């Protein structure tokens with residue numbers, strides 16, 4: 001939607017605003033700053049290709065926000081600041097759709113599609129039809145109404161005729177424009193249909209937070225998106241990072257003689273939406289002639305399903321010509337001009353056979369259901385976490401129940417529901433233990449949590465799980481000490497605690513099944529190498545509650561030595577980025593615990609690096625400059641080149657933004673090079689130029 005020149009203009013203007021800070025803003029140029037912010041939001045949320053860093057965006061945003069707070073009379077409805085702050089919502093008023101929201105006819109195989117194509121051809125008296133194919137987004141459907149360029153309403157599907165007005169929540173979705181230039185096309189009112197999604201990454205992270213806080217996770221991103229849209233606090237909705245795809249215009253008021261100028265085909269309509277700033281599936285869609293080509297496409301697309309960042313449950317095939325769509329019309333249930341091709345289900349039914357209780361590294365006792373093995377979403381599932389007592393109650397789970405399970409994407413399988421109709425009276429309630437299944441210590445449930453815990457710090461199961469976490473891939477990454485081996489060595493008494501990993505006699509594994517001389521040498525080397533892991537990995541490996549990888553990284557940047565952590569008060573810890581009250585309390589108590597300090601001293605004595613060993617930037621000819629390598633280098637290895645930058649005082653950036661000074665472009669440089677070309681301040685140089693810089 002933005003031309004190359006406009007992009008360059010926005011870049012230059014952004015730099016000027018960043019340089020001038022809050023000095024520049026006044027009532028005459030406030031709209032310029034708003035358009036810059038909208039431009040960057042579009043780059044980030046619609047195009048997935050930001051041109052400034054998050055920090056720079058935040059700086060620009062706060063210039064506007066502060067000025068608007070000082071001059072509330074200058075605030076406009078579509079100002080980027082108006083996404084936040086709607087506050088608490090009382091209710092979601094029932095609202096009729098301008099045009100009923102219909103469903104889609106479903107197809108499951110080539111035959112179904114051929115049948116449908118035959119009907120379309122009959123009704124349209126054509127030999128061959130042009131079809132568009134696009135993903136069938138698996139989220140919550142919504143309907144948006146814009147009047148005089150402003151978003152006035154966002155409504156859920158409801159019963160198809162009447163939905164709930166959730167406008168304040170829709171305004172939190174950054175890829176949905178608060179205003180768009182419809183008047184340029186003489187459109188006064190328009191109703192647009194689409195889907196709100198939570199992408200797989202955000203869903204995974206959201207479920208992790210839920211579980212960390214003792215809540216059961218959600219079965220799929222669709223439930224997460226639909227649930228988020230019903231939250232009555234817009235600030236929470238904003239944090240869910242929802243996304244919106246728009247794929248259909250259901251109603252439009254435009255002068256009759258202008259109608260033809262809008263769009264002749266579905267493709268053109270999606271392009272128009274895209275040009276106006278909406279995330280429509282223009283990049284994902286395909287246009288083909290005839291149903292055979294459709295069949296080929298949808299079959300091929302199913303293979304790439306998992307590589308998409310969001311869930312889709314099929315493809316939607318649409319007659320591309322809008323006049324023909326009108327001619328074909330609708331039944332009371334679905335349009336005749338479209339059909340959904342459903343992918344293989346990721347749900348399956350099974351039977352809950354028994355429940356095991358597993359003790360985690362923090363003492364949480366998790367019930368795990370053993371189920372009749374069943375193939376779902378490409379894997380065989382035979383056990384499935386049922387989280388906690390509340391979850392069991394909420395789902396009304398009993399041993400012997402038929403259950404519906406789902407495995408969406410790479411998310412761990414979940415129970416969707418019990419098929420209660422199948423109960424035959426033989427079902428038995430799930431009885432929760434009162435004592436730790438590993439050490440028999442009485443279980444305890446903190447008042448504010450849903451999880452029962454074993455509070456015996458020396459509980460054998462907890463110790464084992466802590467060791468498994470310590471050596472795991474994202475922690476100390478000791479290859480050769482996989483979970484199965486750790487369990488074996490723990491049972492044999494070879495490894496008894498975290499420090500014992502560094503003191504146990506590796507040679508004693510000689511003659512053990514699966515351990516030859518080579519694997520013993522490799523294991524010894526892996527253990528030795530892990531002593532030099534960066535401090536943030538060690539911090540994460542300790543398994544302090546609520547300290548995930550990101551938090552560990554942030555904290556590790558602030559300290560020179562792990563023992564410094566013991567000197568922080570809870571208040572000081574809270575000052576750190578990423579650290580809230582809960583995290584601070586957890587870290588504080590970990591470092592106040594004498595046993596933990598003894599363990600750390602033992603690790604230190606065994607040679608585990610406790611210092612922050614991130615390279616100290618030396619002064620050199622690249623001091624103060626930032627660099628990024630892209631493409632294939634011919635003389636240097638990428639890692640060597642990056643090390644040279646750091647050795648000479650320069651800094652490596654992870655992406656292209658206006659913070660970057662030099663992009664070193666090797667062979668077959670791709671999108672990073674294209675992006676850098678649009679930012680005038682970046683110098684694009686060759687590998688030879690870079691070597692010259694080092695030597696001068």
Ligand code: IVH
Nearest residue numbers: 102103104134135136137141247248316335
């Ligand atoms: S077109 C008038 N296109 O799937 C028909 N629908 O199961 C407009 N959906 O009701 C629908 N992706 O909520 C269309 N690319 C897509 C879609 C899509 C998801 C939803 C939509 C529909 C439901 C039917």
